Amino acid sequence: METHIEFTRxxxxxxxxxxxxxxxxxxVDFLGIVRELENGAAIPGLHYDAYxxxxxxxxxxxxxELATAHPCVAVWFVHRLGFVPVGEASLFVRALARHRxxxxxxxTLLVERLKAEVPIWKLPPA
Amino acid sequence: METHIEFTRxxxxxxxxxxxxxxxxxxVDFLGIVRELENGAAIPGLHYDAYxxxxxxxxxxxxxELATAHPCVAVWFVHRLGFVPVGEASLFVRALARHRxxxxxxxTLLVERLKAEVPIWKLPPA
Amino acid sequence: MQxxxxxFAQTRTQLGFSECSVEYAPTDTPRxxxxxxxxxxDPGRTVRVAVDLEYADWDQPVGVATxxxxxxxxxxx
Amino acid sequence: MQxxxxxFAQTRTQLGFSECSVEYAPTDTPRxxxxxxxxxxDPGRTVRVAVDLEYADWDQPVGVATxxxxxxxxxxx
Numbered sequence: 001m002e003t004h005i006e007f008t009r010x011x012x013x014x015x016x017x018x019x020x021x022x023x024x025x026x027x028v029d030f031l032g033i034v035r036e037l038e039n040g041a042a043i044p045g046l047h048y049d050a051y052x053x054x055x056x057x058x059x060x061x062x063x064x065e066l067a068t069a070h071p072c073v074a075v076w077f078v079h080r081l082g083f084v085p086v087g088e089a090s091l092f093v094r095a096l097a098r099h100r101x102x103x104x105x106x107x108t109l110l111v112e113r114l115k116a117e118v119p120i121w122k123l124p125p126a
Numbered sequence: 127m128e129t130h131i132e133f134t135r136x137x138x139x140x141x142x143x144x145x146x147x148x149x150x151x152x153x154v155d156f157l158g159i160v161r162e163l164e165n166g167a168a169i170p171g172l173h174y175d176a177y178x179x180x181x182x183x184x185x186x187x188x189x190x191e192l193a194t195a196h197p198c199v200a201v202w203f204v205h206r207l208g209f210v211p212v213g214e215a216s217l218f219v220r221a222l223a224r225h226r227x228x229x230x231x232x233x234t235l236l237v238e239r240l241k242a243e244v245p246i247w248k249l250p251p252a
Numbered sequence: 253m254q255x256x257x258x259x260f261a262q263t264r265t266q267l268g269f270s271e272c273s274v275e276y277a278p279t280d281t282p283r284x285x286x287x288x289x290x291x292x293x294d295p296g297r298t299v300r301v302a303v304d305l306e307y308a309d310w311d312q313p314v315g316v317a318t319x320x321x322x323x324x325x326x327x328x329x
Numbered sequence: 330m331q332x333x334x335x336x337f338a339q340t341r342t343q344l345g346f347s348e349c350s351v352e353y354a355p356t357d358t359p360r361x362x363x364x365x366x367x368x369x370x371d372p373g374r375t376v377r378v379a380v381d382l383e384y385a386d387w388d389q390p391v392g393v394a395t396x397x398x399x400x401x402x403x404x405x406x
Contacts (some may be wrong), residue, residue, distance in 0.1 A: 022162035022212050024206050029155040031406045032226065034149035051337055051398055054382040079405060091406050098339070100158065101236060108230050111406060120405025121338040143293055158329045159297060174328070177321055180305040205328060217329050246328025247261040
């Protein structure tokens with residue numbers, strides 16, 4: 001399974017990627033977007049910080065684990081760091097697979113595991 | 127829940143859509159892509175046909191049903207008809223929701239129900 | 253009274269038409285209407301029937317309707 | 330031997346530094362190392378510890394290590 005893990009301080013713009021081969025039957029894109037209300041108060045955006053070396057290592061291990069049950073052709077993971085304004089994406093996941101179930105399960109479980117285990121934090125607005 | 131159901135004979139190109147409001151926290155895009163191997167034989171593509179009036183009605187009812195348990199802000203459904211070459215999308219679903227679970231569940235279940243109930247057919251290559 | 257009959261996918265190949273009109277009575281069942289039109293065609297267990305855009309029962313009267321469609325196993329997506 | 334200590338999110342605010350180096354022995358536990366550095370700080374049940382990029386046990390010796398990080402509840406996504 002081809003994987004791509006990226007942290008960026010720029011706006012995430014999902015682009016069409018060429019399919020790695022002609023047996024890809026499903027593509028799932030997930031965008032996590034910053035919402036205006038955080039604990040009931042309107043905010044301009046959120047700051048994100050990461051322990052990047054550990055996050056990369058843990059994400060790699062999670063992807064390897066998930067690939068056993070939900071083999072995909074390729075998975076992209078992009079997390080934005082620094083300030084992310086309301087309405088923009090903090091997270092982008094793309095899963096390509098032969099069948100839809102693998103791509104959907106991979107996406108769902110990767111985001112679950114991310115939120116439980118990967119050292120990334122949204123920081124309260126200053 | 128805002129819904130958009132479309133059948134098209136042109137190539138599906140998912141575009142960035144403006145978010146309907148600032149409380150959207152998740153966007154899920156699903157693309158169903160034509161694979162090269164159909165029952166073990168290489169094909170140039172597939173033809174799709176639909177009973178379009180019934181498909182629209184049934185999709186509308188399915189969306190209304192799914193919205194009860196998995197309320198989303200907006201759902202787009204686009205199915206391509208006619209010839210779809212290998213590597214191009216026959217199906218595009220986009221779900222916008224406050225939280226990721228609604229968007230992911232809506233997408234997963236909408237595609238399941240589509241494949242079981244909605245009068246659309248892929249036709250064997252001539 | 254006239255009822256429009258629609259076919260799709262393999263039922264279109266099997267019956268040899270995509271659309272036709274037949275005389276019917278509201279008390280007719282879809283199975284009876286189809287049997288009059290194509291005595292040799294058996295929908296079996298896999299072909300469903302839709303009356304006015306809703307899945308219907310092969311053995312219940314169609315009632316007052318305008319369109320009956322044969323729905324072979326669907327395969328969208 | 331030197332160990333680099335990293336803090337993130339609220340542990341950074343609480344401890345007042347993002348990074349520092351301390352002397353340690355491989356038989357030290359993360360809890361003992363942290364207690365020497367910040368006697369008043371209690372990680373409680375929510376702050377985890379990572380040693381060399383892997384989650385570790387607060388009460389197991391760190392072994393030969395280069396980096397220890399405090400991991401408050403994560404909230405990525």
